[in-house]
Amino acid sequence: MLSDGVIVIIMTIMVFEIKLPEFSENITISHYYPLMQHIGVYAMSFLVLSVMWLNHHHIFIGIDRITSKIVWINLLLLFFMSLIPLPTKALGQNIFSISSNIFYGIILSCNSIIYTLLQYQVNNTANHLSVKIRQSINRKNIFAALLYCLSIPLSLLSIYLSLAIFIMIPAMYFLPSAK
Numbered sequence: 001m002l003s004d005g006v007i008v009i010i011m012t013i014m015v016f017e018i019k020l021p022e023f024s025e026n027i028t029i030s031h032y033y034p035l036m037q038h039i040g041v042y043a044m045s046f047l048v049l050s051v052m053w054l055n056h057h058h059i060f061i062g063i064d065r066i067t068s069k070i071v072w073i074n075l076l077l078l079f080f081m082s083l084i085p086l087p088t089k090a091l092g093q094n095i096f097s098i099s100s101n102i103f104y105g106i107i108l109s110c111n112s113i114i115y116t117l118l119q120y121q122v123n124n125t126a127n128h129l130s131v132k133i134r135q136s137i138n139r140k141n142i143f144a145a146l147l148y149c150l151s152i153p154l155s156l157l158s159i160y161l162s163l164a165i166f167i168m169i170p171a172m173y174f175l176p177s178a179k
Contacts, residue, residue, distance in 0.1 A: 017089045038092035045088040047170040062128025101162045105151035112145040
């Protein structure tokens with residue numbers, strides 16, 4: 001599937017943005033802090049993309065038919081997913097920058113909103129999920145989109161609240177949904 005290939009490429013591109021320190025005899029542990037910051041942000045974005053990839057895969061399992069609207073929303077989602085390496089790099093360079101956190105929040109908000117729209121469209125054509133499960137999925141997706149949107153103004157108040165949202169949302173998808 002095209003989506004799988006695009007997501008793998010996005011994940012790979014992000015790792016290329018991590019810059020290694022110059023290794024020499026005089027290197028100290030402080031030289032590794034920027035590297036560890038980049039790796040931490042990369043891990044966070046990798047987890048976001050992994051959750052999106054897994055959920056993306058699951059919504060298409062029981063679909064009865066793919067409409068042109070689903071294709072276009074999926075392409076829009078892939079476009080915004082392909083932008084994730086940009087704020088990941090900005091956040092990796094300065095995790096405590098308000099503008100980097102706002103940029104990350106905007107891109108993830110767009111991804112979350114578009115994914116929610118895609119899920120809604122797929123739910124209109126898929127019959128493999130019960131109404132209760134569909135409602136649970138929709139609530140979780142809407143909640144995630146709202147939190148990502150909230151991370152943007154929260155960045156102005158507290159970088160830590162913004163970062164907590166970025167970490168909490170992928171973790172939330174590991175919680176079991178209603179069956």
